[in-house]
Amino acid sequence: MISDIFCKIINGELKADIVWQDDDFLVINDINPQAPVHLLIIPKKHFEALHDFIESDASLLGKALLVADKVAKQVGVHDKGYRLILNEGEHGGKLVPHLHIHLLGGKPLGAKIVQ
Numbered sequence: 386m387i388s389d390i391f392c393k394i395i396n397g398e399l400k401a402d403i404v405w406q407d408d409d410f411l412v413i414n415d416i417n418p419q420a421p422v423h424l425l426i427i428p429k430k431h432f433e434a435l436h437d438f439i440e441s442d443a444s445l446l447g448k449a450l451l452v453a454d455k456v457a458k459q460v461g462v463h464d465k466g467y468r469l470i471l472n473e474g475e476h477g478g479k480l481v482p483h484l485h486i487h488l489l490g491g492k493p494l495g496a497k498i499v500q
């Protein structure tokens with residue numbers, strides 16, 4: 386894993402291509418896009434992973450999906466569709482230890498399950 390660069394982006398220590406933000410979430414363009422649209426939906430509060438969430442954080446997780454739908458409209462992929470991915474742990478291929486959801490779209494995305 387690499388260090389938590391997302392906290393540095395949220396704190397303003399590192400620059401990023403910000404697409405949308407509010408008090409709870411930052412949405413940025415992925416630096417290494419895997420599709421024409423590849424966004425990262427990042428909670429500003431630091432959670433390393435889903436295992437850090439407790440019951441009272443559940444509404445924040447729900448809000449992440451509302452944010453995804455909103456930014457999908459903003460970047461023009463809402464009508465054709467998009468995919469959300471949340472990687473966890475070694476087998477999930479997670480690199481940055483700060484919970485984030487990938488939003489991919491802008492072309493047909495192919496197989497839904499990794500071969």
Ligand code: AMP
Binds near residue numbers: 415479
């Ligand atoms: P994951 O494998 O789910 O942890 O994904 C981490 C993602 O963060 C990868 O898709 C990277 O390309 C992306 N990434 C890493 N550093 C940056 C950065 N400085 N700005 C935007 N995206 C980044």
